[in-house]
Amino acid sequence: xxARDQHLATRRAAGLFDFSFMGLYELPGVTxxxxxxxxxxxxGQIAYTLLLNEDGSVFNDATAWRxxxxxxxxxxxxxxxxxxxxSVARDRSGEYAIAALQGPASARILSRLLDADAVRNLRxxxxxxxxxxxxxxxxYSGELGYELLxxxxxxxxxxxxxxxxxxxxELRECSFEAANSLRIESGYVLFxxxxxxxxxxxxxxxxxLAGRKFEVSRKLIGLEILEAAPRAxxxxxxxxxxxxxxxxxxxxxxxxxxxxxxxxxxLRLEDGRAARAAPLPFYDSERxxxxxxxL
Numbered sequence: 001x002x003a004r005d006q007h008l009a010t011r012r013a014a015g016l017f018d019f020s021f022m023g024l025y026e027l028p029g030v031t032x033x034x035x036x037x038x039x040x041x042x043x044g045q046i047a048y049t050l051l052l053n054e055d056g057s058v059f060n061d062a063t064a065w066r067x068x069x070x071x072x073x074x075x076x077x078x079x080x081x082x083x084x085x086x087s088v089a090r091d092r093s094g095e096y097a098i099a100a101l102q103g104p105a106s107a108r109i110l111s112r113l114l115d116a117d118a119v120r121n122l123r124x125x126x127x128x129x130x131x132x133x134x135x136x137x138x139x140y141s142g143e144l145g146y147e148l149l150x151x152x153x154x155x156x157x158x159x160x161x162x163x164x165x166x167x168x169x170e171l172r173e174c175s176f177e178a179a180n181s182l183r184i185e186s187g188y189v190l191f192x193x194x195x196x197x198x199x200x201x202x203x204x205x206x207x208x209l210a211g212r213k214f215e216v217s218r219k220l221i222g223l224e225i226l227e228a229a230p231r232a233x234x235x236x237x238x239x240x241x242x243x244x245x246x247x248x249x250x251x252x253x254x255x256x257x258x259x260x261x262x263x264x265x266x267l268r269l270e271d272g273r274a275a276r277a278a279p280l281p282f283y284d285s286e287r288x289x290x291x292x293x294x295l
Contacts, residue, residue, distance in 0.1 A: 004246050006178035010141055011247060014103030015174035016162055019147060020155070022098055023079040025089035028070045033088055034062060035201070035210045041066045046125040046136055050209050051076070051084070056200050059084065060191050063138065065127060077191050096134075097155030099162060102145035102182075105169040107294030110135070110146055112165040120295045122146075133158070137294075140179060142186030142284055144292050181243040184254060187222065187281030193240045194220055194254055203256070205280070218256040222278035223267070225251035230266070230274035237267040237275060245282065252282055 001009075009015050030038055035050040043066050051059040060081055065073040074085070079093040101110060111119045114130050122128055127136035132150060139145025150158045163171060180190075189195055189204055200214040201207045207214065223239065235258045242253035257267055257277060265277040281287065 001172060003175055003177035003181065004244075006172055006174040007181050007246050009170065009172040010103045010143060010174060010178065010182060012103070013169050014101060014105040014109055014166055014171045015141070015178065016159070016166065016171055017100040017102065017174050017176075017179050018159075019098040019100045020094075020096070020152075021077075021079070022093070023076040023081045024092045024094075024096065025074045025076075025082070025085045026092050027072050027074065027085075027089040030064050030072050030074065033074065033085070034064060036064075037211070038064055038066070043068050044126055044128065046127060046138060048125075048209065050201060050206060051081070052201075052210070053197070056210075056214055057198050058195050058201060058204060058206070059197065060195060061189065061206075063136075065136065095152060096149040097152050097158060099148045099155075099158055100139055100141075100145065100179075101148065101162060101166075101171075102139045102141040103143050103171075104289070104292070105166075105171070106143070106145050109162070109166040109169055109171060110148075111295060113161060116295060122294070124291050139290065140186075140188060141182040142188070142281065142287070143182075143289050144294060145290065180241070181245070184241050184243045184252060185245050185247060185281065185283040187254070187283075189220070189254070190241060196240070199256070216259050219259050219261070220254060220280075221257050221261055222280045222282055223253040223255050223257075223269075223275040224278050225253060225269075226266075226274040226276060228274055230268035230272070232268070234266055234268040234274070235261060236270065237261070237277075238270050239275075247283055252278070254280075 082091045134149040201210040202214040237257040239253045239255040
């Protein structure tokens with residue numbers, strides 16, 4: 001199955017992704033490690049946050065999971081972050097298999113493995129433990145979704161169980177290429193792309209996670225790639241991530257442009273192509289789908 005078909009399967013029903021590459025770090029508290037005040041977070045809650053360099057630029061993004069009063073997990077998209085966190089956290093990367101079940105049918109599929117009420121009652125950015133699994137309701141696709149964690153030795157059993165439970169809904173195994181196009185449509189940033197080690201939270205549109213504003217020399221925007229050649233006098237923009245959107249039927253991208261760029265502004269890309277600024281996200285502009293009623 002092509003990445004395009006995997007993308008559409010996730011939008012229409014459900015896709016299954018292997019996220020076991022992620023970095024997992026356990027620590028007694030998150031104050032000073034990440035950008036937000038999470039003191040009010042209750043056990044069982046998850047928060048999206050940022051890891052900042054000393055100059056305020058974003059080193060990486062992360063999710064913080066509060067297990068109990070003095071025990072937290074911090075997930076990032078790369079295990080090399082252990083170099084940054086080793087002095088304050090225990091590196092548990094690789095101990096768990098992480099399966100991401102994403103799409104409008106994901107809750108129905110999960111309810112075939114777990115108690116339906118548990119699935120129904122699990123709210124967005126919350127997690128529970130059930131049947132030797134840790135299940136968090138969140139995801140990278142812009143759809144209703146879950147991330148399921150089991151000890152590494154149980155990875156095949158989890159994967160096979162999900163595929164069997166998803167058979168009636170035509171659940172499809174999906175690649176990183178499909179995950180990438182889904183997150184671009186949904187306007188989500190990625191390390192080593194939008195998070196380039198220089199952009200600050202305001203430039204990424206994420207200043208709400210830092211509690212203050214930063215000076216802006218550029219800003220992250222959506223880009224619709226145009227076929228016509230650009231005029232030489234247009235503002236210059238740089239693409240950070242690009243894909244063909246199977247939902248929109250056009251070439252789209254994320255990238256940095258001058259701060260004054262807004263929806264409809266025509267731009268000249270560094271590679272000589274033309275583009276038009278578009279608001280983010282491209283898909284589900286009010287982000288209702290991830291918060292949808294699960295069952």
